[in-house]
Amino acid sequence: MNGLVFDVAHLLAGALVLVSFMLLYQDRLYALLNVFALQAVVLTLSVAWQAYAQDAPHLYVTAVIALVFKAIVIPVALHRIVARLGIHREVETVVSIGPTMLAGIGLVGLSMVVMLRVTAEADPLAREDLAFALSVVLLGLLMMVTRRNAVSQVVGFMSLENGLILAATGAKGMPLVVEISVAFSVLIAFIVIGIFLFRIRERFDTVDVQALDRFRGERR
Amino acid sequence: MTGLPVDGVTLILVLPALTAALLAALPGYRLSAGLNVVSAFATFLAAVSLFYAKPAPGPYILVDDLNIVFIVLNTFVAFTTSVFSASYIAHELETGRLTPTHLRFYHAMYQVLLFAMNLALVANNIGLMWVAIEMATLTTVLMVGLYRTHEAIEAAWKYFILGSVGIALALFGTILVYMAARPVVGEGLDGMVWTVLIEKVARFDPALLNLAFVFLLLGYGTKVGLVPLHAWLPDAHAEGPTPISAVLSGLLLNVALYAVLRFKMLLAANPEAIAPGPLMMVMGLASLVFASFMLYRRRDIKRMFAYSSIEHMGIIAFAFGIGGPLANFAGLLHMAMHSLTKSAIFFAVGSITQVKGTQQIADIRGLTVTHPLLGWGLVVGVVAIAGMPPFGIFMSEFLVVSSTFARLPLLALPLVFGLLVGFGALMMRLQGLAFGEPSGDAGRPVQASYLPMIAHLALVLMAGLYLPPPLVAWFRHVAGLLG
Numbered sequence: 051m052n053g054l055v056f057d058v059a060h061l062l063a064g065a066l067v068l069v070s071f072m073l074l075y076q077d078r079l080y081a082l083l084n085v086f087a088l089q090a091v092v093l094t095l096s097v098a099w100q101a102y103a104q105d106a107p108h109l110y111v112t113a114v115i116a117l118v119f120k121a122i123v124i125p126v127a128l129h130r131i132v133a134r135l136g137i138h139r140e141v142e143t144v145v146s147i148g149p150t151m152l153a154g155i156g157l158v159g160l161s162m163v164v165m166l167r168v169t170a171e172a173d174p175l176a177r178e179d180l181a182f183a184l185s186v187v188l189l190g191l192l193m194m195v196t197r198r199n200a201v202s203q204v205v206g207f208m209s210l211e212n213g214l215i216l217a218a219t220g221a222k223g224m225p226l227v228v229e230i231s232v233a234f235s236v237l238i239a240f241i242v243i244g245i246f247l248f249r250i251r252e253r254f255d256t257v258d259v260q261a262l263d264r265f266r267g268e269r270r
Numbered sequence: 271m272t273g274l275p276v277d278g279v280t281l282i283l284v285l286p287a288l289t290a291a292l293l294a295a296l297p298g299y300r301l302s303a304g305l306n307v308v309s310a311f312a313t314f315l316a317a318v319s320l321f322y323a324k325p326a327p328g329p330y331i332l333v334d335d336l337n338i339v340f341i342v343l344n345t346f347v348a349f350t351t352s353v354f355s356a357s358y359i360a361h362e363l364e365t366g367r368l369t370p371t372h373l374r375f376y377h378a379m380y381q382v383l384l385f386a387m388n389l390a391l392v393a394n395n396i397g398l399m400w401v402a403i404e405m406a407t408l409t410t411v412l413m414v415g416l417y418r419t420h421e422a423i424e425a426a427w428k429y430f431i432l433g434s435v436g437i438a439l440a441l442f443g444t445i446l447v448y449m450a451a452r453p454v455v456g457e458g459l460d461g462m463v464w465t466v467l468i469e470k471v472a473r474f475d476p477a478l479l480n481l482a483f484v485f486l487l488l489g490y491g492t493k494v495g496l497v498p499l500h501a502w503l504p505d506a507h508a509e510g511p512t513p514i515s516a517v518l519s520g521l522l523l524n525v526a527l528y529a530v531l532r533f534k535m536l537l538a539a540n541p542e543a544i545a546p547g548p549l550m551m552v553m554g555l556a557s558l559v560f561a562s563f564m565l566y567r568r569r570d571i572k573r574m575f576a577y578s579s580i581e582h583m584g585i586i587a588f589a590f591g592i593g594g595p596l597a598n599f600a601g602l603l604h605m606a607m608h609s610l611t612k613s614a615i616f617f618a619v620g621s622i623t624q625v626k627g628t629q630q631i632a633d634i635r636g637l638t639v640t641h642p643l644l645g646w647g648l649v650v651g652v653v654a655i656a657g658m659p660p661f662g663i664f665m666s667e668f669l670v671v672s673s674t675f676a677r678l679p680l681l682a683l684p685l686v687f688g689l690l691v692g693f694g695a696l697m698m699r700l701q702g703l704a705f706g707e708p709s710g711d712a713g714r715p716v717q718a719s720y721l722p723m724i725a726h727l728a729l730v731l732m733a734g735l736y737l738p739p740p741l742v743a744w745f746r747h748v749a750g751l752l753g
Contacts, residue, residue: 168477223457226397233401
């Protein structure tokens with residue numbers, strides 16, 4: 051294994067986890083979107099490095115999709131939506147930042163323990179990539195459950211999806227990676243359009259049980 | 271078939287795709303509805319032709335004895351639902367709940383959904399299967415939100431987020447399966463082809479496979495609606511158009527379950543991997559018992575039957591979890607019977623909500639008095655779904671229970687308990703719905719066609735009285751394949 055190739059891939063995957071933590075403590079929507087764009091850039095670099103290291107030119111397509119779509123188009127579109135719909139600029143959290151960060155550290159530890167143990171046989175680059183990828187996925191999930199606002203839930207989902215792309219590109223020679231990343235981009239585009247069309251503002255902005263019952267079609 | 275230039279598989283994929291494009295371009299809902307029915311029927315015929323001519327498995331497409339059952343059931347219910355939908359939507363237009371533009375969109379999406387489900391069923395490549403299930407999720411999300419009411423949007427959003435998380439986890443599981451396959455199968459396309467995987471799975475790293483299955487079960491299990499991942503299901507069923515509720519319950523849940531089964535077969539073929547059965551049994555039993563209790567407090571009729579779907583998917587997952595020829599046979603039969611019965615119930619419920627103008631159970635009374643055929647149709651459907659003889663569901667539930675007694679007697683206790691609780695709830699509600707003082711405007715006629723509902727119920731009744739030996743032999747053969 052080429053030492054430099056390994057180190058750079060490691061650095062970029064680690065950076066992705068770090069940026070996922072940064073997403074957790076943002077308390078402004080615009081800042082959250084900027085950090086997400088940063089995460090997409092890191093993902094682009096990571097995917098491009100994998101393309102170079104594995105000598106797999108089709109992965110460059112995935113990298114370009116990540117750069118154009120997730121680092122530029124989506125953040126810009128979400129910026130506009132936030133501005134136009136007049137959503138609260140603050141990120142409303144269910145759990146405060148401190149416990150969320152602690153839970154995040156726990157999740158990263160968990161994914162390291164799980165992945166490194168079960169992949170003892172696999173080649174070191176792939177297994178550490180997978181461990182980092184699972185961390186990003188779990189941090190994305192954590193973000194989705196600790197946020198109330200639709201836009202920040204979507205950012206959580208997209209960060210989760212970045213983790214999946216990292217895992218898919220880290221698995222050497224995996225077929226259909228490009229197709230899968232395209233399918234995911236379509237999914238995300240639909241979500242973003244959905245936010246705009248449906249004009250979802252702050253969801254669950256009341257803890258009034260009656261309102262919840264109405265949303266569930268249960269009110270009499 | 272040998273004489274034709276195209277085979278059945280191409281047809282069941284190309285027909286819906288072409289029709290979807292055509293429907294998106296055509297104005298006028300009568301024409302679209304007709305075309306929808308004709309195309310769904312042609313797709314069904316193409317699916318039946320697969321019995322006679324199976325194409326050889328390629329790197330992307332596979333038709334074997336297992337998925338052919340799913341494909342034929344899928345295309346049949348899709349066809350009858352399109353017939354029901356054609357008569358249902360006219361009323362929705364009249365009351366102004368839908369506009370012609372919405373309908374054009376609705377019909378195109380219906381065919382896209384059929385395409386995605388058929389693709390997921392014939393996919394031999396686990397990556398392709400994932401893409402197809404994602405596509406099916408997207409189209410159903412759009413259809414659930416069709417009415418654009420606050421509740422519908424809330425339901426669609428919830429379904430969207432939970433479904434997306436589910437398919438994201440499933441993708442992680444798929445990647446892990448590839449990682450496990452790579453040292454044995456080698457890099458490239460072969461590492462995702464199911465028929466290649468199943469041959470060589472015995473030499474895969476068991477630890478990776480175990481982890482992969484957990485992700486796949488959680489991911490696709492979300493789409494099956496297994497507890498505790500079911501939260502999207504009742505909302506999606508209650509707020510979308512009723513034909514979509516029928517398709518969701520009768521078909522999409524099966525497609526997701528089929529994906530789980532394929533991976534279960536992989537794990538079962540590896541001697542060192544964990545047994546996938548107990549995981550499915552636990553989730554299945556939890557779904558059954560939880561959903562049975564939830565049936566009691568439901569006030570919305572579509573929600574109630576959505577919980578009943580969770581209950582039955584739990585029974586099916588439990589049966590497949592037990593494994594062995596008898597339990598697998600029972601699971602397959604139950605799946606087929608549930609699809610037919612539940613879609614028939616949703617056909618009835620669709621007409622009921624139209625004539626009564628409400629989905630609230632308390633406001634629907636005395637159906638057998640005001641609309642005898644509809645009311646008795648509902649009675650027959652609910653009696654069948656509750657598991658009473660002489661219907662097919664009684665037989666499959668009986669088989670599930672008896673194989674549980676034979677194999678794992680202790681688990682039969684919660685199983686029978688759950689079945690009885692669910693039975694009680696359904697009977698209690700049925701009493702109020704079908705009998706007693708009629709409510710609402712008694713004179714309002716039903717516009718929707720009864721034919722699909724009657725056809726489904728007749729099939730279920732027939733299956734309960736007499737299963738043709740070739741069908742039994744076929745199911746038995748497939749049950750053997752499932753291990």
